[in-house]
Amino acid sequence: MRIDYRIERPIDLHAAFDVAGFTVLLGASGEGKSLLLRAIAGLTPAHGEPFGGTAPQHRAVGYLPQGYALFPHLNAWQNVAFALRGAQQRAQAMALLERVHMAEFAERYPGTLSGGQQQRVALARALARRPQLLLLDEPTSALDPVTRDDVVAELIGEVHEFGIPALAVSHDPQLAAVADRLVLMHGRRIIQIGSPADVYARPVNGAAARLLGLRNVHRGRIEASAGRWRLLWPEGGVAVPIDGRADRAMEVDWMIDPDAIRLLDTAVASPDVVRATVEVRHAMGRATQWGLRCGQGRLWVSAPSERAVPDTVAVHLPVEAIRWWQREA
Amino acid sequence: MSVSKRQHGLPALVSTLTLLLLAAPFVGLLLSTRWRAFGFAEGDGNAIAVSLGYSALALVLIIALGTPLAWWLARHRVRGVWLIDALLLLALLTPPLALGLLLTSMYGPYGPAGSLLERAGLVLTNSAAAFVMAQFYTALPYYVIAARAAFEAVPRELEQIALTLGHSPWRSFVHVSLPLARVGLAAAIALAWVRALGEFGAVLIVAYYPQGIPVKLWVNLQNIGLGAVYPLLWVFFLVAMPLPLVLGLAARRRRLI
Numbered sequence: 001m002r003i004d005y006r007i008e009r010p011i012d013l014h015a016a017f018d019v020a021g022f023t024v025l026l027g028a029s030g031e032g033k034s035l036l037l038r039a040i041a042g043l044t045p046a047h048g049e050p051f052g053g054t055a056p057q058h059r060a061v062g063y064l065p066q067g068y069a070l071f072p073h074l075n076a077w078q079n080v081a082f083a084l085r086g087a088q089q090r091a092q093a094m095a096l097l098e099r100v101h102m103a104e105f106a107e108r109y110p111g112t113l114s115g116g117q118q119q120r121v122a123l124a125r126a127l128a129r130r131p132q133l134l135l136l137d138e139p140t141s142a143l144d145p146v147t148r149d150d151v152v153a154e155l156i157g158e159v160h161e162f163g164i165p166a167l168a169v170s171h172d173p174q175l176a177a178v179a180d181r182l183v184l185m186h187g188r189r190i191i192q193i194g195s196p197a198d199v200y201a202r203p204v205n206g207a208a209a210r211l212l213g214l215r216n217v218h219r220g221r222i223e224a225s226a227g228r229w230r231l232l233w234p235e236g237g238v239a240v241p242i243d244g245r246a247d248r249a250m251e252v253d254w255m256i257d258p259d260a261i262r263l264l265d266t267a268v269a270s271p272d273v274v275r276a277t278v279e280v281r282h283a284m285g286r287a288t289q290w291g292l293r294c295g296q297g298r299l300w301v302s303a304p305s306e307r308a309v310p311d312t313v314a315v316h317l318p319v320e321a322i323r324w325w326q327r328e329a
Numbered sequence: 330m331s332v333s334k335r336q337h338g339l340p341a342l343v344s345t346l347t348l349l350l351l352a353a354p355f356v357g358l359l360l361s362t363r364w365r366a367f368g369f370a371e372g373d374g375n376a377i378a379v380s381l382g383y384s385a386l387a388l389v390l391i392i393a394l395g396t397p398l399a400w401w402l403a404r405h406r407v408r409g410v411w412l413i414d415a416l417l418l419l420a421l422l423t424p425p426l427a428l429g430l431l432l433t434s435m436y437g438p439y440g441p442a443g444s445l446l447e448r449a450g451l452v453l454t455n456s457a458a459a460f461v462m463a464q465f466y467t468a469l470p471y472y473v474i475a476a477r478a479a480f481e482a483v484p485r486e487l488e489q490i491a492l493t494l495g496h497s498p499w500r501s502f503v504h505v506s507l508p509l510a511r512v513g514l515a516a517a518i519a520l521a522w523v524r525a526l527g528e529f530g531a532v533l534i535v536a537y538y539p540q541g542i543p544v545k546l547w548v549n550l551q552n553i554g555l556g557a558v559y560p561l562l563w564v565f566f567l568v569a570m571p572l573p574l575v576l577g578l579a580a581r582r583r584r585l586i
Contacts, residue, residue, distance in 0.1 A: 041493050042492075042493070043489050043492070043493070055492075056489070056492040056493050057492045057493070057494075057495050057496055057497055057498075058495075059493070061493060062493075063490065063493040065486055065490065069484070069486045069487055069490045071487060071490075071505060071509075072509070073508045073509055082491070082494055082496075082504070083494040083495060125494065126494075128494075129493075129494050129495055
């Protein structure tokens with residue numbers, strides 16, 4: 001489904017992209033993502049398609065706001081039945097709760113349900129309206145971190161099962177990673193669209209890389225020194241020689257994969273070797289990421305968990321693993 | 330432990346004292362009533378009927394006109410809202426006796442609105458309509474202010490969700506706003522009822538007749554003496570209390586209203 005909306009107030013925003021399957025619009029807070037969803041639902045003035053110009057009660061959208069907004073004075077099945085009319089209300093509501101595996105909680109009031117359970121009731125309620133499009137505002141923000149991956153898997157499974165295109169807006173890179181389609185928003189513009197695999201593999205710029213939650217994205221400068229090109233990272237006090245890969249000076253965002261960085265003995269001295277001190281240790285199963293302090297900056301380095309790392313280390317930044325994007329003025 | 334005991338002890342002590350102060354006049358009433366000679370003055374029964382019947386009518390009018398205003402004030406940010414706030418405060422501040430005088434100057438036989446209405450057959454002096462009008466004016470601002478706060482406490486998002494679920498704004502109001510505001514609205518109705526029923530000053534000026542309980546209490550005092558006041562006062566409490574009491578209790582339970 002093609003979304004094309006323009007909002008003028010309270011902020012100026014234009015967004016046009018296709019929603020297919022479970023689509024995530026990823027953007028930082030304050031980009032106007034929630035506002036865009038409200039505009040599509042007809043709750044804030046805007047121009048656009050689909051549904052443009054119709055009252056919210058006539059738009060076939062299922063809108064799940066942040067926190068899900070279940071009616072506190074109604075129990076689970078009454079919440080679902082709220083969107084239904086006719087004598088079969090209760091039976092239909094129960095059937096929908098069954099489909100989201102919440103039938104046993106039908107008599108419970110929202111206040112007694114967990115975040116994930118509330119989300120499923122809200123999903124059933126939104127589906128009861130027979131929407132052509134589901135809108136989910138930060139669907140992971142109210143979830144318990146321990147169970148969130150399972151809840152998200154369940155949510156995506158249900159969205160696929162019902163076969164309704166869903167647009168989730170989020171600033172959560174973990175949600176972006178499981179989408180069918182990923183749309184990145186920065187500076188109130190769409191900057192990249194694609195499958196998560198493509199987008200993660202080739203972010204279009206530093207802002208995109210930061211949005212995706214990639215580590216080791218820093219500001220820097222490419223400049224010539226004594227006739228040789230180098231990448232300067234002022235924060236870390238590091239200059240990496242990049243001869244043959246640059247031909248003009250510019251301000252850049254640069255990035256290096258934590259897996260590509262090598263830890264060395266502090267005795268090694270070379271221009272692309274940097275001294276650093278261990279700041280934090282992030283154990284992630286077989287690999288551990290080390291947060292290293294370099295000058296004023298931080299580098300994340302991935303290493304096997306069994307490897308012993310002294311407090312002071314030297315790291316080598318292989319030039320072939322570094323990528324950079326020119327910063328827009 | 331002694332610290333925590335002291336912490337709980339002081340508020341409890343102050344609360345007890347406050348409650349005793351509150352109860353004192355009624356203890357006085359209990360002691361002063363001559364129970365052996367408990368009897369009613371002529372016209373007391375009629376005063377009870379007048380008070381209950383017309384207060385109920387005034388309450389219906391207050392709810393019918395005050396609820397839309399309260400909701401509108403709670404939901405729309407209008408320019409110059411301070412003027413509306415000032416108007417509501419003005420209505421609250423006006424001493425009842427003065428309000429009666431102002432009502433007379435507007436709706437009395439020589440008032441601009443009164444003379445017009447009288448030609449249309451609606452007499453707003455010493456009539457049932459005048460009685461209801463005086464109660465309406467004194468209790469309305471209390472109702473509007475309390476009901477507005479009740480509506481403001483309803484999350485706007487829930488009303489909007491009702492729209493996205495296919496309900497019209499009216500259905501959203503009836504099925505979401507009203508039930509979620511019910512505790513506050515019940516308090517507002519109770520407040521308006523108590524205020525209307527107990528009104529003396531404005532009613533005295535605008536509608537000496539028909540006589541409701543508050544005016545009749547005064548008439549009894551003037552004509553007969555204190556002994557004729559207490560029995561009617563007991564009945565007043567008896568008939569005025571149930572509505573606010575039941576409203577308060579019911580609203581706190583789920584889905585009773």
